[in-house]
Amino acid sequence: MSSHHFVREKQEPALIIANGQECSDELLGQLLEWNPYVVVLDNAIYRVMEKGIKPDIWMGDFDTDHDFQSIADRIYPLEIVHTPDQIKTDLEKALDLLVERGYPAANIVWATGRRADHTITNITNLVRHKHQIKTVIFDDYSRIFPLPASFEKWYPAGTPLSLIPVGTVEGIRTEGLKYELAGESLTIGYRTGSSNEAAKDGIVRITVEKGDLLLMECHD
Template sequence: MSSHHIVRDDQEPALIIANGAACSEELLGQLLEWSPLVVVLDSAIERVLELGIKVDVLLGDFDRGFDVNYYKDSQYPIEIVYTPNQDKTDLEKAFDYLIQRNIPAVNVIWATGKRADHTITNITNIVRFRNQLKIVVLDDHSKIYLLPNKFEKWYPKNSILSLIPIGEVSNIYSKNLVYPLENDTLTIGYRTGSSNHVAEDGIVTIEHQKGDLLLMECWD
């Protein structure tokens, strides 16, 4: 795996590599190609270095007993960010770091697929940081992000789109979905919009008035 390329000053999303299930080399390579900044959580650093990835920032509480100075030498110039706060996950601290640097958007990989509690927390944190950072979580099967109140995007027919509410989301309308929504309400744990499909090639429109609604673009 080659190192990432530096692109126009923070105009492309940063990349955070967490410590969940690994994604394909193809997806990882695509994201590295356009990421101006690669942040790795300390729990994943050895896995990342095994792939030959150049790391810009190593962040965490460093409670695993490794020598931080080793990474200063092997990954020079690398920024080491010590974040001992135990009230936040390392991924949350990485989001805080990007916000402090005024970086507006980030892609996150290796954030799903291992422990269920970590996966759920990582996905729902998209909502927590909604007003400060545009977060997209990706793996080999899905792309997950928060929808604005009105969303429009072109998709090919039969693309799988899942609408997942965080809490309750009301007054939802859709166009060009196989299972249309017409002033509907979705509530996590009771009714979600999982595994909907695009009806025809073209623009899909999804609108909602109240609540936090995640879109998962899914593929098998």
């Protein structure tokens, strides 16, 4: 599906491949098409190798046994980064590394599905890095990203859009949604903005006074 990459100017988003449910090869191929810097997390390395993808970095806590030399021989050059810190998830540590190396954006796949605890953690932890790096989680049904204080984008009428707070988010105002919010608050577990949609073809605007809000562009 992919050979080693030639673009190194950090103009395109890096690609992080986590270890959850695989997305379609079509979606993965689209994300690889821009020759991104590819970071693979822990045991996902074996599924990545089966697909013929040659990552630039393989990182994780490596709490299971691996034949590092054999893998390094199959994927050359490959930077192997051991991150034994158990306080952060592998995805958080990958984002830390990309921030440190000056990447402005990262696309993330295989971060949802399989284990629900990993899915929830991966999605909600995006907000920790929102001021340092632009991040988007992709799967076959969703595109998920943290919103800045002010956001606008053109959407076709009927596009499903869910506003999911991480904790409590205050002062949410929207324009262009079927169910508008006018300075209201959302709190995870009590009230969310799930299953809203674009009211018509045009710009949707969302502003937030305080808190961390995720936007999920979803389809069935």
